[in-house]
Amino acid sequence: MGMTNSSSGQLLSVGDGCQYLGVVAHEIGHAIGFFHEQSRGDRGNHVTVVWDNIKSEMAFNFRIETAAQWLGVPYDLGSLMHYGGFGFTSNGFPTIVTNDILQSGLIGNLEGLSHRDKHLASLMYLCDDSCSSPPTCANGGYVDSSCTCVCPPGTSGTTCQTVTGTYYEAPCGDQDITTAGTITSPDYPNLYPPGQHCVWIVTAPAGQRVRIQFGTFKILYRYDVKCPWDWVTVHTDSDSIPDYVNCGTELQNQVITSSGGRLALEFHSYGGGSYPTLQSGFTASVTFV
Incomplete structure (x- = not known):
């Protein structure tokens, strides 16, 4: 665990494109002895690794570290050492999902050490x-x-x-929608704010399904295979693995119907709203069929 008995220090290499505070702090975490949080043996109680969506050459990043120790500190979805949902995706779909859909916005923290990160460091270094x-x-x-x-x-x-x-922290949104109506991104039709993660869960009357029809849909654009900054996911059976992951104008005027009686919709914004023509958000009407 780290360099507790050395005064010589360690070299830390940060590659191109990784010169962000959260990324640097994550790598320093490795230098002091932290492993990836999703490498814990008890991760299955909290997250599911979606192997089919991972670039094959990067799959080693998701292995369980049997020799690692967490010294009794509980699993932390908000750890600086936890991968976000789309780390090393091969197709733009999640590589890790939280078992509880309401906690999906917690993973991928790059804001700094969580409480449990600090607890672990305190134990490691006495x-x-x-x-x-x-x-x-x-x-x-x-x-x-x-x-x-x-x-x-x-x-x-x-x-x-x-x-x-x-x-x-609980997500924004409404997780108990049972009537027809409208869902909009935060502050719509104005620019949506940064740092948002909202979850809406809609339950249809018995024997019916949920149908949503998007109107406006302006979410910061796709880059390569991913929606790397802001995105909307639709879960047609309300479980944690989405059936749609979209940004740009990809869902504008699109209609999606649930496979059963429940449907979940997630919205995530990372950066600030700087592009009025690209980040005005979305509106979606909810009906039952």
């Missing part, structure tokens, strides 16, 4: 080793070098003893 009488932290909190508890999201108090919410 950051509380000088504490003569460390507190006992509850609910996933840990003791740092100041000998106090660092509390995870959704907790508070000196020992993280008070639960105030959940560790993971």
Whole structure:
């Protein structure tokens, strides 16, 4: 795990196109001893690897690391070390999906270390080793070098003893749609904001199916095989593996019908809304057939 017993340091190579803060921080994570989060042996409880969508020469990145240790820190979908859903895709469809569709926007964090990343680093490098009488932290909190508890999201108090919410942030959208109506991207018809992940789940009356018809559809464009920045997915049976992954104007005026009684729609925006002709979002009407 890292270079805990060396004063010589390590060389870190960052290739062309990877000079972004989140990518550099991810590589530094490897340098200090982190493995990919999706390499954990318990990943099947949280995510599914879609092998058919992975470039064959890059499949090794998705192997389970049997020798790795996570020192009791729980699996973290929001880890800086977790691949996003489309890492090394061969066809523009996801290579990793979360088992819970409502958590799909959590993977691929490039904003910085998560709470559990910091917890793992603290354990690896014995950051509380000088504490003569460390507190006992509850609910996933840990003791740092100041000998106090660092509390995870959704907790508070000196020992993280008070639960105030959940560790993971819920997505925007509406996951309980049961009537006909309209779904729009955030702030439509204005530019959609950055950093959004919304999930809508529509359930049809018994014996019927869900039909959505897109009107306007202006999502930042496809590059090569991927929608690398902003995208919309449609899940015709509401499970986590999408049947459609689209951007640009690809779904404009298109009609999609669910295979059963439920349909899920996801919207993801990464960058800022800078292109009014390309990022005004979408509108979709919902009916039942």
